[in-house]
Amino acid sequence: MSEKVVLHYFNGRGKMESIRWLLAAAGVQFEEVFLTKREEYEKLLKDGALMFQQVPLVEIDGMQLVQSKAILNYIAGKYNLYGQDLKERAMIDMYSEGIGDLMDLIIMFPFKPPENKPAHLNTIEQKAKDRFLPVFERGLANSQFLVGNQLSRADVHLLEVTLMLQELLPTILSTFPKIQAFQDKMKALPTISKFLQPGSARKPPPDEVYVKTVMGVLSHLFK
Template structure:
């Protein structure tokens, strides 16, 4: 197994994008192996690399890690992005789960039938404004970070989620000044700034090619 960190996924965002963000924030270089045909996925199954027959798969420190939350917990713990104690870790987990729920809504909307697309987008916008963003705005009321006095995975995930929201709803943060200021601070961090530059491993919004590839490779999930 390679000593380098290797990501096995599609050439697109999906469940791997938050992992890419976290590795970038930690300053960890990684390689990517893109699944473009169903045979690639079947080979990973046959090799026993996918514990629950699911991707993402990340090769790191001699391990084959699956399940996105487990992967991100490991990365955050290894690279000091997981708070100073168990209490901070619990808070980080709560914020991270919230951003994950929001990002999952956006991810799944890509696969919605055209006739349901607008309904899903309206649902995302409403939940973002009423359920998620107020929590993060309050969390940033008296601190530069969501938890404690240093960068954590919660902050990285929030930046990713809010940038994704703005791609769909450009003015959605207009009534959330703390989050806007937070975005500015985060974007100024050298590692984050590098990841936001053209040519980085950050993936663009999903297009028809990405959706088609996912459906072909994971055809058993779309029957």
């Protein structure tokens, strides 16, 4: 690579974690700049780095990319994780959008008040079992990948979201054998295996410190 890739976000998962996963799957090294204070976020705004006043922000190839979907699309296209043609890309996008919907439910869980968490967890479980996981199980019925005959961003996202689901609901994949087998194959890929090892850039489940930091830096969103 001609220049380093730099990620600007919190020291936690959120919307940046899928970007970390995709870069890691592609074997791309990156640096991270963590937001810990609102002043750091405001400086990015003042410098004009945040087109829509939002993070994640990724510096790559001389660009300052924002909007997580645009960032993921660029990385996938650059590193051959976006299918062989437009039809495959459309399928990858559909799977990825569905995974993103499920991911958003999980990402919001730590920010729910304690009294609302049981109901939100029940929503995650119900929607995962009824709407999302059956789709992925069918998609993997006759192939080791969701789309075509090679790894795509949809596969990387599916591994990420199913591992996150299991953190909250350990037995949720018990009736989805294809997804379980898919997980095993994905974990064996060298770049994925490396990312799953202790000490990697993969972030742990969100804790109170992460939630407090996000709410402090992005205080305008939590009023």
